[in-house]
Amino acid sequence: MDEPVPTTDSIDPLYPAANLPSQRIRWQNLVKHFEDKYGGKPAFVARSPGRVNLIGEHIDYSLYKVLPMAIAADVLVAVGPSSDESQKDVDAIIAMLNTNHRKHSSSQCTVPSLGEAHIDATVHEWTNYFKAGFNGAIDLLRKEDATFSPCSMDVLVDGDVPAGGGLSSSAAFVCASALAVLRANGRETVKKKELVELAIVSERAVGVNSGGMDQSASVFSVKGDALSVSFSPELHAEAIPFPQTQPPITFMIAQSFVTSDKHVTGPRCYNLRVVECTLAAEMMAKGLGVELKGDSGPLGRSLRGLQHAFFGGGKSNKDPPVSLGDPQTPYKEQLETMLSMVAELLENEGGYTREEIADSLSMTVPALEEKYMTKFPVQAVRFMLGKRARHVFSEALRVIAFEELLQDPSSTTDPDLLPRLGSLMNETQDSCRDIYECSCPEIDQLCSVAREAGAYGSRLTGAGWGGCTVNLVPRHKVDDIRKAWIDKYYLVREPDMSKEKLQEAVIVSEPGQGAVV
Secondary structure (H helix, E strand, O other), rough: OOEEEOOOOOOOOOHHHHHHHHHHHHHHHHHEEEEHHOOOOOOOEEEEEEEEEEEOOOHHOOOOOOOEEEEEEEEEEEEEOOOOOOOOOOOOOEEEEEOOOOOOEEEEEEEEEOOOOOOOOOOOHHHHHHHHEEEEEEHHHHHHHHOOOOOEEEEEEEEEEOOOOOOOOOHHHHHHHHHHHHHHOOOOOEEHHHHHHHHHHHHHHOOOOOHHHHHHHHHHHHEEEEEEEEEOOOEEEEEOOOOOOOOOOEEEEEEEOOOOOHHHHHHOOOHHEEEEEEEEHHHHHHHOOOOOOOOOOOOOOOOHHHHHHHOOOOOOOOOOOOOOOOOOOOOOHHHHHHHHHHHHOOOOOOOEOOHHHHOOOOOOOOHHHHHHOOOOOOOOOOOOOHHHHHHHHHHHHHHHHHHHHHHHHOHHHHHHHOOHHHHHOOOOOOHHHHOOOOOOHHHHHHHHHHHHHHOOHHHHHHEOOOOOEEEEEEEEHHHHHHHHHHHHHHHHHHHOOOHHHHHHHEEOOOOOOEOOO
């Protein structure tokens, strides 16, 4: 899927028909706001959507396949670039406004002609996301022309992806920003793959060990389809059509209204899990006597890399040597083998201290911290390596099973298809709650209520520790499940919750269109 990001002069293909009236008003207001603030219409608008992950939770940064889909909610970046030739080779002035000015104050930054926008990752500031996309874009342009200097830009941002809601508002923002900067600086054609790859790296500048699923879903997605995204041996995305079943496959998204911004809670949540998975790979490699090669994981090593090393045809350096896997072993069996070895190689269910890990890896604690915990600091006394590896390998197997069900030619007439898909989603939630420990009581309750009201499957989606649930439901049960959530969760949590907030809390989701200009 290395075709260009599409351009369009109509918003009709971007949203479900029911959303178009409100979206037309939103886009009109965006243009009017831009005119009021900057004195002219924007040259273009870059758009990138949020996403919901159907299955494959917290395994993208271990380089395992995931299955997300884009949603209608998105980030819009309206841009008025400077076309003044006299401004070349001078410092660029970037003016940044947000339509939600009460929450997000305006800002301006000066970018040296051969420099980049300064980002202070220790400060949680909305403009950091635009700057991250900006820096990624100009880095790409400088690889093509070392003397490139960016143009000045007037920018207005509007987003309706809930921040901290588990729907990847940050990835949508960075992708839309990078796309906008490339376009403003003369790139008429932007390849989807290059946009995704630069956005993955760019978001890490804001303080998150991003894996790549969010950016892939935001850019590669095709309206009406799920998206299969793999990361090894390289980034690849493929649209997976949903079977035309009766009843139709229907997804509902429910907000918990528990906000967990991974850029804020990363040291004890998201980033910690990235470090734990990386260390699990290193410890298992040590126990098997195999050497991990550098890969595209956030810290340069991954559990997928461990699988490749074990089944790569090499030899164990243990004395006596460990018998390694046959390279001809089918992929699914490889995963089952990796899962079976976790208990033996990472036997301490109570977790490992820094001292224990350092000793196992034949390094000092300061060296361990410098290599794995400096770029993105973490807060932990014990590292639960066995539990994290067990979740990753078992979740990778569930993704395979889910995709096989969707692609089975008999799926359209299989009465057990939706219950079987739902069962896999429920298994994911159980693993996220009990093994990966990235759920929370509110998410658990939303899932429980949905299942009791008739959902086939219900699980958290996104980084976890709050955010949203994604639910596979019978079409005729949509109203019953919505009412159950309102009565047993939303109005219990907030008895005076407004009708508007209740309406925003639950949406019936259709697979959306990826990034466009």
